[in-house]
Amino acid sequence: MFGSRSRHTHYHQTNRSYYGILLLLAELSRSSHLPPITLTIIIINVLIYFDIFPLFGLSSNLQSVCISTHAVLDQGDYMRILLAPFFHGDDMHLYYNMASFLYKGQQLETLFGSRYFALLVTILTISSSLMLVILGQLVSSLFDNPEYLFTCAIGFSAVIFALKVITTHYTPNYSSNSLFGFIPISTKYIVWVELIVIQLITPNVSFLDKWHNYLSGIKFIWKTDHKALTQLNQKAQINKRCERWRLKILEYDFKVKYIPGLTNLMPYYLSRSPVDDGEDDPDETTHLISASTQTDILFNNTHSPIIAAVETRAMKLRNKILNDTNNNKKLTSDSLNTSVEENRIIPFSMEQLIQAQQDDSYAKNILNNIKKYKNYIIKENLLMRRLNPPVPYVPRGDIRQTILSIYHDTAANGAHFGRDKTLHKIKTRYFWPSMYKDIDNYVKSCILCAQYNPRRQKSHGTLRPIKPPDGVWQLVSMDFHGPITPTSQRGNKYIISLTDVLSKFVVTKAVRDNTAQTTVRFLKEDVISKFGTPRCILTDNGTHFTSTMTNELFKQIGTTHLYSTPYHPQTNGQVERYNSTMDAKIAALSNLCKTDWDNQLPFVTFNYNATIHSSTKQIPFEIMYGRSPVLPFDHQDTNVNISYDSEHAKKLNQFLSKLNEQAKINIIKNQERYKQRYDVNRSDPTYNIGDLVLVKTLNIHYKFDIRYEGPFRIIEKIAPKTFIVQHVKKPTLHRQVTTDVLLPIFQRIYQ
Structure with missing residues (x-):
């Protein structure tokens, strides 16, 4: 109390x-x-x-x-x-x-x-x-x-x-954003600083490690008042720390359930309830402390009359361990040699191999007709392949699988090296006719190799371009770019941009944040009120685009909202391409400190729209407005001719239709050329529903991080290159993925 x-x-x-x-x-x-x-x-x-x-x-x-x-x-x-x-x-x-x-x-x-x-x-x-x-x-x-x-x-x-x-x-x-009540710390880092302090006070404390024996292999519910954790396993995390946590907990089968903070009373009780010191767990007590060290500790403790008179439960356990240690026999060289002999890996004996050859019909036929087979010899009742030096013949059965496992999986003999190295090790020691095919299949079907080995070839899957629309403002792409460093003098950190897929016309605006409110304001004030309502808008899966507020606006204006595949920016490549071009031009025009970049953004956008595009071979401004742009330094006639042409609207429509058609043709030609280059030396695997695959791990930041997660099973095909996969061990975990992040799992064939 x-x-x-x-x-x-x-x-x-x-x-x-x-x-x-x-x-x-x-x-x-x-x-x-x-x-x-x-x-x-x-x-x-x-x-x-x-x-x-x-x-x-x-x-x-x-x-x-x-x-x-x-x-x-x-x-x-x-x-x-x-x-x-x-x-x-x-x-x-x-x-x-x-x-x-x-x-x-x-x-x-x-x-x-x-x-x-x-x-x-x-x-x-x-x-x-x-x-x-x-x-x-x-x-x-x-x-x-x-x-x-x-x-x-x-x-x-x-x-x-x-x-x-x-x-x-x-x-x-x-909330008080301070550590110990007096050290001011940003809200963004206060939780991490507290965790670091806890780790310094009680190092190597991990909930999962502590409870691994109880949680591994069972289903359990993870209740939390942090609602964002309910989406932790739904997609890879951009934050490095969160991604490491996500990968660590994938081995457990659990469901995250959100409960309001006011009802989450148990953690508060457990963290504040005063309890007695628990006794040490015998399973966690190390037996590697030397007897002399333990004796010294107890001897020093007996100098105090208080400590000598009081013996806690933990001290009783420690004394028991000490007595057991002192009663153990001392290690001798003979016992040590015996231990080494017992731990030596002996997968099979020569007698077992000879017996396996006798039981195999193919080997038995060679043994009975050894003179007909010049490539084989018999040495000490063992059938050998005539090589330099001769190597034993291994018949079909468990011995072949044992050899493959030893010379590929074990740390001392194989260390999970590839097909050629494994083949060289085995063929200099053993022989069987299909060893090349068997070793190739064994290495290909190794899950650990697939998860950790780097891929040095191009990603799988050929290019499938998006068909251009028939007219302008029928399909547009929208995205946020940033955060940009440094922040501008006006406090802007992001650029929101919208690109028309046919004309390549771009609308941009520098903004302070990337929230849903900013998205809605940009669409209302800078897009709809100036250019009209687009028919379809393609965005990524950011929260600013998937929020209820944004979707409500799309329903009100009658626009179809299309989402790109998660972590596949190529789907929304139009706006991504403009972002890369825009960065270089803004940097060249900005001041030395780069704090006026938002002042240069309108000029860069205008010049992009007023210049011929490499894909359409047309000027975006002309396709959008039906006239050529007038640049600030262009010479203009001082006389203004005011006349009325009754055919102006008809001519303008014909002109725009011609521009649109030509732009569409040029885009398709450009896509075909790019596809031809992209598909060179690139495999195009075929996946079916029910296939087992591994999914590429995104945001790898450490050398030993797993590269492919899984296994997953394909449960739905929503496009030629897009699938819905389900984790085999965690059925509630689903993902939408594309071919380029998938790795097939090969079936291991035993002979």
């Missing part, structure tokens, strides 16, 4: 340290607003810590002020109900409580007012103390253990916890 508990017979605040007081003063100096009641309570706690109450007849002995059921109910010392929360065991105990109280007091006293806040703190102080007294009585009666009546507590933690609940209710978005 409170910050600390004590059952010592006498406990004084001796040998005080004032580091916590200095930290608290630093925290107070950082606060621009100090409400009066909050400040008064902090001052009272600090003064009590400095022992001013003995001047008023109150003892500074914590044992005389801490609250317990026995002291209040049996001895009638009701003053402890008010005094115990204001006493602290040491300066850091005081600092942690007061720093936490400071932030909550600033929020709540400003919200309720000083008068009601003082009343609230008083009620919480009394009620929390009474609750501890009542709980002590109930628990003592329930477990028939009078020890709970004497459990003594001090500190302000119960009041602070109650204030935290109230603060969370009234200000749910409030």
Whole structure:
């Protein structure tokens, strides 16, 4: 209930340290607003810590002020109900409580007012103390253990916890972005900094490693109040750290279930509930510590009479291990040699190979007619292939599979090298007629090799271009580009661009963020209101395009929203190509610090639209508007001729139709030329529903990261190069993938 508990017979605040007081003063100096009641309570706690109450007849002995059921109910010392929360065991105990109280007091006293806040703190102080007294009585009666009546507590933690609940209710978005309460840290990194500090205090702590024996091989539900984790396994993560976590947990079969933070009480209880030190798990106790070291530790401990008189459960376990270690026989050279002989890998004996040859009809025929087979000899009843030197013939059966496994899978003999190296090792030691085909199949069907070996050939799958539309503004591509460094002087960090697939006409805008609100505003103000509503819009799967707000706009304007395949930017290649061109031109025009790039963006976009495009062989501006663009320095006639041509609309339509048709023809020709170059020396595998495949791991950042995940099974074919796959071990995990990220799994054939 409170910050600390004590059952010592006498406990004084001796040998005080004032580091916590200095930290608290630093925290107070950082606060621009100090409400009066909050400040008064902090001052009272600090003064009590400095022992001013003995001047008023109150003892500074914590044992005389801490609250317990026995002291209040049996001895009638009701003053402890008010005094115990204001006493602290040491300066850091005081600092942690007061720093936490400071932030909550600033929020709540400003919200309720000083008068009601003082009343609230008083009620919480009394009620929390009474609750501890009542709980002590109930628990003592329930477990028939009078020890709970004497459990003594001090500190302000119960009041602070109650204030935290109230603060969370009234200000749910409030968070203190600081470490230890006084080191300011960005919200983006505060969680990671806390985890690093925890890892420094308790290194090598991992939930999955700790519970691996319990979770591996079973289905379990992972409940969390972090809703983003529900999508963790649905797609690869751009963030390096999240991707490593995702790959680590793929071996487990679980379902992530979201629960609101207010109902996620168990983690809060487990992280705050005071428990006794658990005894060491025998399975986790190392037996590699030398006997002399353990003896020295115990010998040193016996110098203290207190330690000698008290033996904990962990010490009993350690003493048992020590006794078992001392009773073990010492290793000798003979026993060591025996151990080495027992651990040596002997897959089969020569007698077993001879017997296998006798049982094989093909080998037996050669043995009985050895004179007819010049390529074979018999040596010590063993059929050998006549090579230099001769090697044994291996018949069909388990021995062949054992040899393949040893010379490819084991670390000492094979180390998962490729077909040629494995073949060379085996053919210099053994022989059978189909060894080349068998070794090739064995290496191809090795899952570990497929997952970790780099691919040095072109990605699979031939090019399948998108057919150009019949007219302008029928199909457009949209994407965000950024974040761009440095941020512009206006605070812009992204460029949102929209490209017409037929005319290649581009619309761009520099924006501050890449949210759904920015997307909707761009479409309304810069696209629809100026150029009209496009028939279809092609985007990637970013949250700014998949949000409810964006899809609602598309429904209102009657536009079809098309999504590209996840992690396959080639689908939306139109806008990606413009982004790469735009970067170089903006960089060349910007100032030395590159902070005015958003000023240059309109000029780069205009010149792109006013210049002939390599694919269409037309000017995007002309296809869009039906006239040639006029550049700022072009010579213009000073005389303006105002005339009316009744055939203007008809001529304009004919002109635009001709431009559109020619642009479409040129795009198709350009696509055919590019496809011809792209498909050179590139395989085009065929996949069917039910095939087992591996899927390429995206965002690999470390040398030993797995390159292909799986196995997956193809369950749906939605396009010639696009499939839906399902994880074999995790049926709830589905992905939409393309041919270029798939790797087929070969069936292992045994002979």
